[in-house]
Amino acid sequence: MINYQQKKYWKLILLNFAILISIGSLVYTRYLVEDLKKDQYKTVSLLADAYTELISSFTDPESVHDISFLFRIIMSNENIPVILADTNDNILEFRNLDSSIVLKDSTYLKRQLASMKKQYPPIPITFSNHQVQLIYYKNSKLITQLTIYPYVQLFLVILFVLVSYFAFNSSRKYEQNKVWSGMSRETAHQLGTPVSSLIALKENIKLSGGVISAELLDEFEKDTKRLELITDRFSKIGSIPKPEIRNIYELITESVNYLKPRLSKRVKIVFEPEINKEITAPVIPSLFDWVIENLCKNAINAIEGNGEIKINITENQKNVFIDISDTGKGIPKSKFRTIFKAGYTTSQRGWGLGLSLSKRIIEMFHKGKIFVKDSVLGKGTTFRIVLRKKPFRPLK
Known part of the structure; x- marks a missing residue:
């Protein structure tokens, strides 16, 4: 028989299983994010190299033969927000940032630059005249979402487990109350038939002046046996009958x-x-x-x-x-x-x-x-x- 103690163990097992799934998802997502960050760094480094070669091509036309290829490399970045700035933080160019906000808010690019500085060190670009420019970047929208996703998932799992637990407890209490009420009514119902018969027998005995016929005695025995049977029934429900x-x-x-x-x-x-x-x-x-x-x-x-x-x-x-x-x-x-x-x-x-x-x-x-x-x-x-x-x- 599954008792409440066993149900408690099952609930703990299910809770631990849910937590393990969430932790596993968190670890795996973190692994994916780190992989994407490495690819992101390679992409930005490639952009920096392409930008360096492109600038060099204007100062030394013979150094590069296919400028269109360099343009394609630079324009292929459609996900990673980047800002090109000089060593004095003067912003020279940007990409994959919201242009509509730039037009409305003059401090938007400065705030984005400060945010990028906190995330990753810049990638320097050194030109032939020893001039240095810096490419700043931050996580793409995909990496940002993947970073947040496992924590949101963990929160939702915990919320689901808590809601399920309270709902289960409330449902169980409701069912217990209903069963207890029903058992009380069932007990009264079980006792009702033999007790009613015994009351009727008592009245018949009174009317007959205390004389008990064989038929009445037989019914009396049936009803008393029935009461014993009812008592036996309820005692066996909570025991281990053979x-x-x-x-x-x-x-x-x-x-x-x-x-x-x-x-x-x-x-x-x-x-x-x-x-x-x-x-x-x-x-x-x-x-x-x-x-x-x-x-x-x-x-x-x-x-x-x-x-x-x-x-x-x-x-x-x-x-x-x-x-x-x-x-x-x-x-x-x-x-x-x-x-x-x-x-x-x-x-x-x-x-x-x-x-x-x-x-x-x-x-x-x-x-x-x-x-x-x-x-x-x-x-x-x-x-x-x-x-x-x-x-x-x-x-x-």
């Missing part, structure tokens, strides 16, 4: 015999076990009976107090199959799985715990299956329980 090899025919017969006298005459339960035939499987009797009761009550609600419920048992070498059918309103195919979720109900008075508990009991305590085998809107539904014949270890 399965017993039992005759499934007998268990269902007991459940049906208890329910029949307490149902409306318009509700008919059809169950005809084969005489002297045994179909056995390892079960926890009190919990298995609870599942049969829940499915029958679910069927009674579906037929709205007027119709037929049929129970059929079959088997093969490995499994026992129990089909419980009703002539009710049916279930849409899209809801075949949803109906087993805690809190889902179509009844105004229900809490949506009956089928959820049944699924938990069959799958976790019996290692079996429970599902909607078939349903036709307006005609009825068939639930199927699959029990294993082979003994299994009790739930831990």
Whole structure:
């Protein structure tokens, strides 16, 4: 059974995994940025060489034969912001900076130059007359975005984890409150039938002057046994019950015999076990009976107090199959799985715990299956329980 401690470990594992992914992304992005910075430096150095050769070509025309090639090198830089300045910080030329801002703000280029000085040392250009000019540059828009990206990603991951954690906790608390409320109502509902019968028996005894007939005594015994069964059910939900090899025919017969006298005459339960035939499987009797009761009550609600419920048992070498059918309103195919979720109900008075508990009991305590085998809107539904014949270890 997965308890809250195990869930806590899983949450920590998922959190650490998310952090590792973020750190890995951060490290890899930093590696890419450093690679791009090296390429950026090479590009600016090439620009400086091309600019030097271009200036030299005007002072010594024989030194360069293809000026257009040098122009193409200089003009090919469309990403890296650069400023050409002399040693006195007089700006001579710039590229890949917003010209519209330059026209409006006379200090814009000076601010950009100061920013470039902080990022990288300038690349000097020395001419034949010993004049020196400097090329300043800063990160391209792509490198700037890649530098910021991993931190934004890490922030979003942390934000997502925190929001998910608080949402999960709030959802869990809501579900816990709903389950506790539902369990309280289910307890009252479970106790309601035998207690009501005992009250009715008490009144009958009073009317008969204290004389208890054999029939009344039999009903009294049934109701007291029912109270014991209910107590046993709730105690086993939170424990590790041990399965017993039992005759499934007998268990269902007991459940049906208890329910029949307490149902409306318009509700008919059809169950005809084969005489002297045994179909056995390892079960926890009190919990298995609870599942049969829940499915029958679910069927009674579906037929709205007027119709037929049929129970059929079959088997093969490995499994026992129990089909419980009703002539009710049916279930849409899209809801075949949803109906087993805690809190889902179509009844105004229900809490949506009956089928959820049944699924938990069959799958976790019996290692079996429970599902909607078939349903036709307006005609009825068939639930199927699959029990294993082979003994299994009790739930831990």
